[in-house]
Amino acid sequence: MAKIIVVTSGKGGVGKTTTSAAIGTGLALSGFKTVVIDFDVGLRNLDLIMGCERRVVYDFVNVIKQEATLNQALIKDKRTDNLFILPASQTRDKDALTQEGVGIVLDELAETFDYIICDSPAGIEKGAQMALYFADVAIVTTNPEVSSVRDSDRILGILQSKSRRAEKADEPVQEHLLLTRYNPARVDAGEMLSVSDVEDILAIPLLGVIPESEAVLKASNSGTPVILDNASDAGQAYDDAVQRLLGKELEHRFLHAPKKGFFQRFLGGK
Amino acid sequence: MSFFDYFRSKAQPTSAELAKERLQIIVAHERGARANPDYLPQMQQEIIAVIKKYIAIDQDQVSVQLDSNDDCSVLEVNVTLPD
Ligand SMILES: Nc1ncnc2c1ncn2[C@@H]1O[C@H](COP(=O)(O)OP(=O)(O)OP(=O)(O)O)[C@@H](O)[C@H]1O
Ligand SMILES: [Mg+2]
Numbered sequence: 292m293a294k295i296i297v298v299t300s301g302k303g304g305v306g307k308t309t310t311s312a313a314i315g316t317g318l319a320l321s322g323f324k325t326v327v328i329d330f331d332v333g334l335r336n337l338d339l340i341m342g343c344e345r346r347v348v349y350d351f352v353n354v355i356k357q358e359a360t361l362n363q364a365l366i367k368d369k370r371t372d373n374l375f376i377l378p379a380s381q382t383r384d385k386d387a388l389t390q391e392g393v394g395i396v397l398d399e400l401a402e403t404f405d406y407i408i409c410d411s412p413a414g415i416e417k418g419a420q421m422a423l424y425f426a427d428v429a430i431v432t433t434n435p436e437v438s439s440v441r442d443s444d445r446i447l448g449i450l451q452s453k454s455r456r457a458e459k460a461d462e463p464v465q466e467h468l469l470l471t472r473y474n475p476a477r478v479d480a481g482e483m484l485s486v487s488d489v490e491d492i493l494a495i496p497l498l499g500v501i502p503e504s505e506a507v508l509k510a511s512n513s514g515t516p517v518i519l520d521n522a523s524d525a526g527q528a529y530d531d532a533v534q535r536l537l538g539k540e541l542e543h544r545f546l547h548a549p550k551k552g553f554f555q556r557f558l559g560g561k
Numbered sequence: 562m563s564f565f566d567y568f569r570s571k572a573q574p575t576s577a578e579l580a581k582e583r584l585q586i587i588v589a590h591e592r593g594a595r596a597n598p599d600y601l602p603q604m605q606q607e608i609i610a611v612i613k614k615y616i617a618i619d620q621d622q623v624s625v626q627l628d629s630n631d632d633c634s635v636l637e638v639n640v641t642l643p644d
Contacts, residue, residue: 437580444588448595481575488581492588 301442303413317533319374342514355392499532
């Protein structure tokens with residue numbers, strides 16, 4: 292049975308697409324046949340982050356409107372086996388997605404895939420609701436910042452009332468907190484909400500903490516999901532998150548600022 | 562945190578503490594509102610309009626709240642009457 296995972300947040304720009312690309316790649320690397328779907332109709336970006344922007348021919352909306360088959364629209368990743376991308380349409384708007392149409396496409400994907408990752412657009416309106424409606428699992432991507440935490444709580448409310456599982460009174464959507472762009476030095480200085488602050492407020496299980504990292508921009512520059520940069524802190528943190536998603540218990544890393552050496556402190560280096 | 566910040570933090574919360582406190586309040590408030598029936602905002606407005614018809618008061622001198630617990634719901638209307 293395929294598992295449908297939505298990467299959602301309410302607030303924009305918190306790292307949903309970065310996370311969808313990383314976690315999709317991580318699941319594929321672990322041997323699961325995985326597809327990542329860009330639900331951000333009109334603002335396609337997953338293709339760039341995953342480095343397949345020049346190979347887009349047909350998109351999600353074409354498939355829904357039966358202008359193309361799924362096989363024509365799916366892009367097979369060149370680096371990672373078992374990994375596919377279904378790009379968003381760049382020319383339509385979010386009304387092009389219908390619940391019925393999305394449901395049919397997801398059903399067809401579920402026949403052959405183990406994991407279906409839905410990269411949600413920002414907001415709490417139709418586009419975001421469409422991305423989360425069919426989800427079994429939600430990765431609530433949150434930055435340690437007031438507006439992001441508040442919006443995440445609103446998205447949790449929507450998952451609990453407007454998802455298919457909520458409407459059918461099935462077992463609720465499994466919620467996970469992914470705290471991204473975490474800056475331990477600022478947390479230590481009392482300038483940023485800590486992991487436990489955000490956990491206290493949102494009260495959902497923690498999947499992972501992704502540090503604010505230079506590796507993310509570098510990865511997006513080259514169109515390589517950051518999880519493939521396994522020397523980087525963010526890459527390793529995403530890798531841990533994937534393993535936890537698969538049921539492994541791992542201690543959280545990168546929660547503390549690296550201790551400055553004597554000379555660094557002496558010279559005032561960062 | 563510098564040496565002096567340590568003493569200051571006794572009196573003043575850090576900015577992260579302030580953020581957490583504000584979030585806890587607003588999130589609790591919004592979660593409460595989520596559980597309310599859809600007609601509540603409209604009904605609140607109409608109740609306030611009726612009171613205003615008879616008494617000169619400001620909007621913020623009236624509060625209409627629905628509190629629910631396991632076996633009953635209480636609709637509470639609080640009006641601060643002018644002197
Ligand atoms: N851990 C991180 N460290 C540093 N930069 C990051 C991190 N995560 C994301 N970013 C940066 O934040 C920006 C937004 O990321 P991303 O596009 O993944 O967010 P999004 O939630 O998908 O945005 P939108 O709501 O517009 O779809 C990008 O510039 C990305 O490089
Ligand atoms: Mg995005």
